[in-house]
Amino acid sequence: xxxxxxxxxxxxxxxxxxxxxxxxxxxxxxxxxxxxxxxxxxxxxxxxxxxxxxxxxxxxxxxxxxxxxxxxxxxxxxxxxxxxxxxxxxxxxxxxxxxxxxxxxxxxxxxxxxxxxxxxxxxxxxxxxxxxxxxxxxxxxxxxxxxxxxxxxxxxxxxxxxxxxxxxxxxxxxxxxxxxxxxxxxxxxxxxxxxxxxxxxxxxxxxxxxxxxxxxxxxxxxxxxxxxxxxxxxxxxxxxxxxxxxxxxxxxxxxxxxxxxxxxxxxxxxxxxxxxxxxxxxxxxxxxxxxxxxxxxxxxxxxxxxxxxxxxxxxxxxxxxxxxxxxxxxxxxxxxxxxxxxxxxxxxxxxxxxxxxxx
DNA sequence: CATCCGTGGGG
DNA sequence: TCCCCAAGGAT
Numbered sequence: 332x333x334x335x336x337x338x339x340x341x342x343x344x345x346x347x348x349x350x351x352x353x354x355x356x357x358x359x360x361x362x363x364x365x366x367x368x369x370x371x372x373x374x375x376x377x378x379x380x381x382x383x384x385x386x387x388x389x390x391x392x393x394x395x396x397x398x399x400x401x402x403x404x405x406x407x408x409x410x411x412x413x414x415x416x417x418x419x420x421x422x423x424x425x426x427x428x429x430x431x432x433x434x435x436x437x438x439x440x441x442x443x444x445x446x447x448x449x450x451x452x453x454x455x456x457x458x459x460x461x462x463x464x465x466x467x468x469x470x471x472x473x474x475x476x477x478x479x480x481x482x483x484x485x486x487x488x489x490x491x492x493x494x495x496x497x498x499x500x501x502x503x504x505x506x507x508x509x510x511x512x513x514x515x516x517x518x519x520x521x522x523x524x525x526x527x528x529x530x531x532x533x534x535x536x537x538x539x540x541x542x543x544x545x546x547x548x549x550x551x552x553x554x555x556x557x558x559x560x561x562x563x564x565x566x567x568x569x570x571x572x573x574x575x576x577x578x579x580x581x582x583x584x585x586x587x588x589x590x591x592x593x594x595x596x597x598x599x600x601x602x603x604x605x606x607x608x609x610x611x612x613x614x615x616x617x618x619x620x621x622x623x624x625x626x627x628x629x630x631x632x633x634x635x636x637x638x639x640x641x642x643x644x645x646x647x648x649x650x651x652x653x654x655x656x657x658x659x660x661x662x663x664x665x666x667x668x669x670x671x672x673x674x675x676x677x678x679x680x681x682x683x684x685x686x687x688x689x690x
Numbered sequence: 691c692a693t694c695c696g697t698g699g700g701g
Numbered sequence: 702t703c704c705c706c707a708a709g710g711a712t
Binding site: 374377381454456461473519520 | 704705706707708709710711
């Protein structure tokens, strides 16, 4: 791979020129005022997430938490409600934890070095380099999926881009060529824009419009589709779950998920492993000392997470007033109004689908 | 190094 | 419908 040092050196200038010439074609709110806080927040939100999905969340989050001090003092329920639907919820918790460290250790100002940034919760090597380059002008390559794809094509590298050693090798390859100051962040963002608009991850890349086309080996050999190489992903597990909409008047039972694992700390409708039939549901109600006035089967649904698939069935159950006083139900559930479901409790997409069946 | 951790868009 | 995958990080 070291044999490609010349090529890497040659892509910097045309890429920067291209970015400066067309940068405004991608209007991204975090580029308007790239303060350290704005850059940090956007980079966290953008982890494994498309820019178009992030934009509305970015605006809402900054309205709720305009600065690091506000974030450090965030109410957890409000914080998670701001993140509802964006996924990878530990990102939100880590943002708050890091904000508290920044208030305590750095007088409310985000630190600028790679080492200090990487010590903060939720910030790894990529995000540290992105913040350090964009917000502080340090010459550090932010090796993300875009850079991996672009470079793998330019030098026709067949190494598995999911392997950590490949990321390290690409960073070392780029490092000696990185500029300082505004160009550092511009170069990282140029790679991101090129990856998002020209050197596409699927379908045919737009090589005719690419500033690197003349020195790209994949373009020269018309092998763009062969890169980047990636180890085949492991098959997802499939799990059956049954969701219960327990209604008491206009209130619905919610349960808080454990603080670790999938959808940690978020709110869910009571649910059980397996596909429950009507007699199973009646057993469940008896066991919890709940009396149903009406039981209704809901349509099946499927929810796909990154590593597991839920095959969902659902039951809508109208309870009589005893539902509120049964001991186990009282301890395990809170009874939320539709307004609280909409505006207060953070309910992930896997369960939010069933909200439409309430009432 | 492998596994876990969400969601929605696009081919 | 199915599969890939997007500005990754923590354990």
